[in-house]
Amino acid sequence: MDLDRRTFLKVAAVTGATALVPRGAAAGAAGGARAVLVDTTLCVGCRGCEAACSEANRLPEPDHAGDPGVFDAARTTTPTAFTVVNRSTAPGPDGEPRFAKTQCLHCVDPGCASACPVRALEKTASGPVVYHPERCIGCRYCMVSCPFGLPRYEYDKVVPYVRKCSFCAERQEAGLPPACVEACPSGALVFGNREELLEVARTRIYTHPDRYVHHVYGEQEAGGTSWLYLADVPFEGLGLRTDVETTPYPARTAGALAAVPFVMTLWPPVLMGLYAIRRRGAAEGPATPPEGTAADAGSTREDDHD
Amino acid sequence: MTDTLTRARAWIREKVLLGRSWREYARAIDTNGNRLAALVVAAGLTVIAYRFSGGLAAVTNLSQDTPWGLWIGFDMLCGVALAAGGYTLASAVYILGLERYRPVVRPAILTGFLGYLFAVIGLLCDLGQPWRIPYPIFYKYGVTSVMFEVGWCVFLYLTVLGLEFTPTVFEWLGWARIGRRAKDMTLGLTAFGVVLSTLHQSSLGSLFLSAPGKVHPLWYSPFLPVFFFVSSVVAGLSMVIVESALSHRAFQHRARPRPAAELDELTIGLGRAAALLLFAFFFLRLQGLAEGGRWAELATGYGAWYLVELLGLVLAPCLLFARAARAGDAGAVRVAAALAVLGVVVQRLNVSIVGFQWNVAHRYVPSAAEVLVSVTLVTLGVLTFRWIVNRMPVLDGRPLPAAGH
Amino acid sequence: MDPHAFVSPVEAKAIEYLIAVAYLVLFVPFWRYLDGGTARARAAVRARVPARPPAGWFVVPDGISFHPGHTWARVDGEGLATVGADEFAFKLVAPERMVLPPTGDEVRQGEPAWLFGADGHDVALLAPVSGTVTELNTEALRAPEAAARDPYGRGWLMKVRAPRLAADRKQLLDGPVARRWIEAVTEALRARAGAPAALALEDGGAPVDGLARAVDGPEWPAVAREFLLS
Numbered sequence: 001m002d003l004d005r006r007t008f009l010k011v012a013a014v015t016g017a018t019a020l021v022p023r024g025a026a027a028g029a030a031g032g033a034r035a036v037l038v039d040t041t042l043c044v045g046c047r048g049c050e051a052a053c054s055e056a057n058r059l060p061e062p063d064h065a066g067d068p069g070v071f072d073a074a075r076t077t078t079p080t081a082f083t084v085v086n087r088s089t090a091p092g093p094d095g096e097p098r099f100a101k102t103q104c105l106h107c108v109d110p111g112c113a114s115a116c117p118v119r120a121l122e123k124t125a126s127g128p129v130v131y132h133p134e135r136c137i138g139c140r141y142c143m144v145s146c147p148f149g150l151p152r153y154e155y156d157k158v159v160p161y162v163r164k165c166s167f168c169a170e171r172q173e174a175g176l177p178p179a180c181v182e183a184c185p186s187g188a189l190v191f192g193n194r195e196e197l198l199e200v201a202r203t204r205i206y207t208h209p210d211r212y213v214h215h216v217y218g219e220q221e222a223g224g225t226s227w228l229y230l231a232d233v234p235f236e237g238l239g240l241r242t243d244v245e246t247t248p249y250p251a252r253t254a255g256a257l258a259a260v261p262f263v264m265t266l267w268p269p270v271l272m273g274l275y276a277i278r279r280r281g282a283a284e285g286p287a288t289p290p291e292g293t294a295a296d297a298g299s300t301r302e303d304d305h306d
Numbered sequence: 307m308t309d310t311l312t313r314a315r316a317w318i319r320e321k322v323l324l325g326r327s328w329r330e331y332a333r334a335i336d337t338n339g340n341r342l343a344a345l346v347v348a349a350g351l352t353v354i355a356y357r358f359s360g361g362l363a364a365v366t367n368l369s370q371d372t373p374w375g376l377w378i379g380f381d382m383l384c385g386v387a388l389a390a391g392g393y394t395l396a397s398a399v400y401i402l403g404l405e406r407y408r409p410v411v412r413p414a415i416l417t418g419f420l421g422y423l424f425a426v427i428g429l430l431c432d433l434g435q436p437w438r439i440p441y442p443i444f445y446k447y448g449v450t451s452v453m454f455e456v457g458w459c460v461f462l463y464l465t466v467l468g469l470e471f472t473p474t475v476f477e478w479l480g481w482a483r484i485g486r487r488a489k490d491m492t493l494g495l496t497a498f499g500v501v502l503s504t505l506h507q508s509s510l511g512s513l514f515l516s517a518p519g520k521v522h523p524l525w526y527s528p529f530l531p532v533f534f535f536v537s538s539v540v541a542g543l544s545m546v547i548v549e550s551a552l553s554h555r556a557f558q559h560r561a562r563p564r565p566a567a568e569l570d571e572l573t574i575g576l577g578r579a580a581a582l583l584l585f586a587f588f589f590l591r592l593q594g595l596a597e598g599g600r601w602a603e604l605a606t607g608y609g610a611w612y613l614v615e616l617l618g619l620v621l622a623p624c625l626l627f628a629r630a631a632r633a634g635d636a637g638a639v640r641v642a643a644a645l646a647v648l649g650v651v652v653q654r655l656n657v658s659i660v661g662f663q664w665n666v667a668h669r670y671v672p673s674a675a676e677v678l679v680s681v682t683l684v685t686l687g688v689l690t691f692r693w694i695v696n697r698m699p700v701l702d703g704r705p706l707p708a709a710g711h
Numbered sequence: 712m713d714p715h716a717f718v719s720p721v722e723a724k725a726i727e728y729l730i731a732v733a734y735l736v737l738f739v740p741f742w743r744y745l746d747g748g749t750a751r752a753r754a755a756v757r758a759r760v761p762a763r764p765p766a767g768w769f770v771v772p773d774g775i776s777f778h779p780g781h782t783w784a785r786v787d788g789e790g791l792a793t794v795g796a797d798e799f800a801f802k803l804v805a806p807e808r809m810v811l812p813p814t815g816d817e818v819r820q821g822e823p824a825w826l827f828g829a830d831g832h833d834v835a836l837l838a839p840v841s842g843t844v845t846e847l848n849t850e851a852l853r854a855p856e857a858a859a860r861d862p863y864g865r866g867w868l869m870k871v872r873a874p875r876l877a878a879d880r881k882q883l884l885d886g887p888v889a890r891r892w893i894e895a896v897t898e899a900l901r902a903r904a905g906a907p908a909a910l911a912l913e914d915g916g917a918p919v920d921g922l923a924r925a926v927d928g929p930e931w932p933a934v935a936r937e938f939l940l941s
Contacts, residue, residue, distance in 0.1 A: 076370070111516050117454035118438075118446040135446050138434020140373035141453045145516040152370050153434065155363035160434040243519055253452050256512035256531045260455060263504050271401050271497045278403040325846045325870045326791065334788040480850075570756045578745055585741055589734040596726040628745050634755025699865075 033108070034127040034172060035194035035218075035226045036181055037201055038100065040238055041092065041211065042188035045071065045085055045099035052183035053083045053103075056168060074239060077103060079152040082165040083180060089237040093211075098231065100238035101180070101189075103165040104129065104150045105218060106226035108194075111249030115145035120162070127194070127226045128167035136161055147222045147244040167226065194226060201230055223248030321478070321697065343685050350682025353675045354431055362434070365675040372663045372670035374432075379658035380680050381428025383510055384651045385421050386460070387534070390542030391549075392418025392467055393496070393503040400496040406572060412474055412700045413553055414546050419467040420690055422460065424683045431679060452512045459506030466499045478698040508535035514657055522661030524603050524612045527594035530657070536587050541650040543580040544623075547573050547643035557695050570636035577639035578631040580646060584624035591616055608664065615656060619649030770798065771890045772863050776883035778821070779892070780837035780940040783863065784883060790876055792840050795867040796827070799893065800836060801859035804829055804935050809855050811869055816844045818871065820879050823941055825868065827855075832932040835941040839883060842873030896938065 047070075050062040059080050064070035071087035083103035092098045106129045113121040113129055120136040123129050138160060143151045154160035168178035176182070177191040190197060201216040217229035222244050229240060236242045323331040357365045368375050391414035398404045399411050430436040442448065442457045469491060476485030511534030514521050527533065554569055595601070603609050623645040630638030659670065695701060775783045781800035784792045806827035818824040824838035848867050851858035858866030873879060884892050 078370075114450040115453060115516055117442040117448040117451040117457055119448045120446070135438075135441060136435065137438040137441050138436075139453055140434070141451070141513070143370070143373035144513070144520070147519055149371060149520075153368075153373060154361075155366070155368055156361045158359065158361050160361060241519075245518065249516055249518075250450065252515045252518060252528075253512055255528070256509065256515060257450070257452060257455065259508075259531075260505055264501055267501045267504060268497055271397070271500055275401045275403075275493065275497075278401075282403065320846065324787065326788070330788075330791070334791075567756050571753060574752050574756065578749075581745055582742075585738070586734075589730060592730045593727055596723060596730055599723045599726075628741065632744060632747070632752060634752035636756065 033125070033194045033226065034167075035192065035197050035228055036178065037190040037192070037197040037228045037230065039188050039190070039204070040088075040098050040100045040229060040231045040233075042186050043085070043099040043101070044186050044188075045087060045097070046185060047085050048183040048185060049101050049180035049189065050081065050083055050085060052179040053165070054081070056171070056179035057082060057166070071097075071099075077150065077152060077164070079154045079163040082163065086239040088233045090233050092232050098233050098238065100229065100231070100240065102150075102239050103180075103227070104167070105148055105222070106165075106167050107147075107222050107248070108224035108226065109222075109248035109250055111145040111147060111222070111252075112142035112151055114250035114253070115141045117141070121151075124169065126169075126172060128169035128172065130166055130169045131162055131164065133161045138162075145249060147249055148241055194228075197228055201228055204230060220246040222246075223251075324696065343689060346678075346685050347682055347689075350678050350685075353679050353682075356675075357431060357679075362432075365673060365679075367670055367673045367676065369668060369670060371666045371668065374658060374662070375670055376659070376672040376676045376680055377428045377432035379655050379662075380651075381432075381683055382425050383654040383658055385425030385428065385683075386507065386510060387538045387541045387650050387654060388545050388647065389418040389421025389425070390503065390507060390538040391546040392421075392470070392542070393463075393499045394539055394542035395546055396470065396496045397500050400492055401500075406575070409568075409701075410546050410550050410572065412471075413549060413695070414542070415467060415470050416474070416691060416694060416700055417545065417549055419464070419471050420687045422464045422467060424687045426460065426464065428680070428683050452509050452516070456506050456509045456513065459502045459509065463499060463502040463506065466495050466502065470495050470499065474698050474700055503538070504535060507538040508532065510534050511657070514662075517662075520663050521657060522603075522608055522664040523598055523600040524595070524608055525657045525661040527598060529590065529594045529597065532590060533587070533594065533653070536583060536590060537650050537653060540580055540583050540587060540646055543576050543583070544643035544646040544650075547576050547580075547640055548647060551640050553695065553701060556692075557701055570634075573636045573639050574631050574634060577627045577636075577642060580643065581624055581627035581631060584620060584627065584646065588616070588620050588624055591620065608661065611656070611660070615649065615652050619645060619652055623649060770863075771886075771893060773886070775863055775889075776839070776880055776885040777889045777892070778837055778839035778883055780821070780839075781896075781938065782824075782836050782839045784839040784871075784873075784880070785863075785867075786876060786880070787870070790842075790872060790874055791845075792842070792871050792873045792876055793867045794839050794869050794871055795858075795862055796836055797893075798862045799896065800827070800939060801862050801866070803938060804834055805859065806855045809852055809858075809868070811847050811852065812844050814844050814846060818842065818844060818869075820882060827935075830931075834932055834935045834939060836939055837941060838871075840871060840873045840876060840879040842871040842876075844869050845872050846870040900938065 047062060047065070051065065054060065054062055059082070062081060062084075063075075071085075074086050075081075075084045077084050083101050085099050085101045088098040088100070106127055107123075110121070110123050110129045113119075113123045116122075117139060118135045118137055120132045121129055121142055122132065138153075140151075140153055140162075142162060143149070143153060150164055152163045154163060168176070168180075171178060181189040181191040190200070192200075198216060198219060201219075205212045205214055205216070211232050213231050213234070215235070217231070217235050217240055218225040218227055221241075223246065229235065229238070231238055234242075319325060319327070326334060353365055362368055366375055366377075395407055395411045395414040399408050430439065433439060442454050443461055448454045469488070472488045473485050473492075476482075476488055508531035511530035511532075514526070514530055515528065518526055550569060550573070604613065623642045626638060626642035626645065630636075630642055659672075663670065771777075775785050777783050777797060781797045781803070782794060783797050784794045787793055804827045806829050808828045810826040810828065810833070812818060812825060818838035818841065820839065820841045821837050823835035826833040826835055828834070847869055848858070848865075851866050851868055858868075860866070
């Protein structure tokens, strides 16, 4: 990225960001974590991203390809469809429907990865939460721990795996944007550096305060996600969960896990202390002194407890 | 050669067939109860075979919204909780030196071992790829995961329970020397068992900490690990009360003749401890409610069910334990214990199933096949318990004869 | 259900403290209630089920049927019984060795079936049931004094295939009847001349081993046979 950030922002402010970022280009993706900004006001609901995703991940073709009736019912991702586009429940201010694609949001601090007992799900430094199928034992704790409920499981397979969007991690390593971003014809999807895309998103809100809901979905949700959304209709109407917390989900279990070393450190002296006190009490009391082995020690004392 | 064969035959006859021939043994176990059990087990094993040939979807109602069902909620969570009598009683006797509870330590440890064993078998049915169950132990360490910690603790504690039970097995086999050696480890194993149990009993609650939006707010609490740990001790004590009463009746011929008053006194002592813990547990649950601040939820249907659990299955057994213990009424203590066991089961199911994903469109209800597998595992547990108790010195836990004898 | 609804942290914390204080206040009476009953509860249990059966020192366990000759049988299943000598017999003779019939032998109810030996004398005991001996307790044979400590458990002596077990059991005593019987037997022993210190047992002291010797000195085998009906 040759453009420095200051220039970039200035240009963005002047030209209006929609036209600025070249479609499908890895704008600002040189360093730091990658992200995608979804401007749902620009999405036309063509489902090109679904088709590209299926192709890139060698999945079956999307359901009802080319059938506009597909939007009549809300859909969720499945083990064979890592992204789905839904139509908003309420139309936009212009009376036209809005669309949004959903997929794994690739949290900055993902609950699924911290929940995995074998690190089959791992957060990479560049953004994607990747899945290592060769490690997965199938406990499905990732599904429990995902605040968005997005990992999918192949319940009907004899050898099942967890399935979800990989953020095209392999393509990213090869310097390519995710397949869905590359396929998007309307410029609704922008791939780039997360920090910079956040600036882009904020800039769009500042420059068009009447158009956008004043919130970048994904900036704070679940402690921040790699997929960021802008909208001019309520986010929940777009199939995005708004009941998630703003703190990272791994923090929820961190406290309990922090207690583990302390329990391991403190219980043994407490237990052995109780044992020693009780044994000494038995030895000093009128009862016969305890014998050598643990199991037999202090066998005659029962006066103090009922 | 023939001599060895004869001796092996005699050994099997004495140790395995209880002094009968194969035919006599087969005739002796041909009872209506056993036939029913065989039927259940056969049907359950068929379902399990079907699960492994057709995938989880073939037999379970699990969905993308509710990845955990009865096999985790009941087999794992309840199985492990109800097996807590092992560490509870072992620490009471071997560490605190409450010798009068010694007669129930061995059955409690056996119950614990079988509880964990069948919980793990249930887990094997539930895991997508059960053959990879050693992975967290030997291959990849997901140290940030509560599940990782639970896995390690259950693995280690199952080993500890197995070792704690070995003296009984060695007595059965008549290997006195190694039996005494095994006994020397008792204190260390007990202390280690308490550490491990504290960790994983509470961690089974911690598992759900990562799903604040999915567990109903009345049951979700940052104190879940504390709730799970405290109630596991209640479950352990109550299970020992219930199980010792049943064993006393069912295995009379196996127990050293012991006046009924001895068992009654012991029951009342355990009941008193359970009353104390339940009293604290009740107020802890109130703290959880206050922390969440969701008092308005009490007016909903979930709230009514919550109150049934809290008042009917926590407070009621607590008061009943106290009253019965004070009156010296062992029968009422047993009723309270049964109620408390039910309470712990209901609490676990409320967190993991009833209150889990309570606001999704398609609620999870276990399929008949899932219930059947759970029933099968319980049946197998009871049958194994009976098989062992009928052969090994579990109920008449006597020390090994000293070397001089 | 609005996640951003205002919940006053002051109020929530205050309620938590109130609950904690209420708990402490209630804990005191609860503990006093629970702990105060200890002695009473024990008395209640002991009153309901006497810690020691009326027979004094001899336990009459459930599920055990007694032959008046102080042997017992326990039904193991259809046509199978475990037999042994009762606590009284062990205490009376304090056997140093036991002679059991070999497996395959027939024993008949009420007829001498095995021997207890001590001091160079042997005393016969009567079979409680009729049938074929299928197994001997070699452990008990090796260590009679260990068997004596657990006469109804590890101290069993033989397993017998008893074809007429139901009929045989009609001749045996169990439950309250057995209790009254052993009480009477104890009384009879106590009434004997020269049963002094060894039987001053009302204080709950355990009976000494080798009662017969303690009571009648060198004449003990005769006394033992009298009580064992052999």
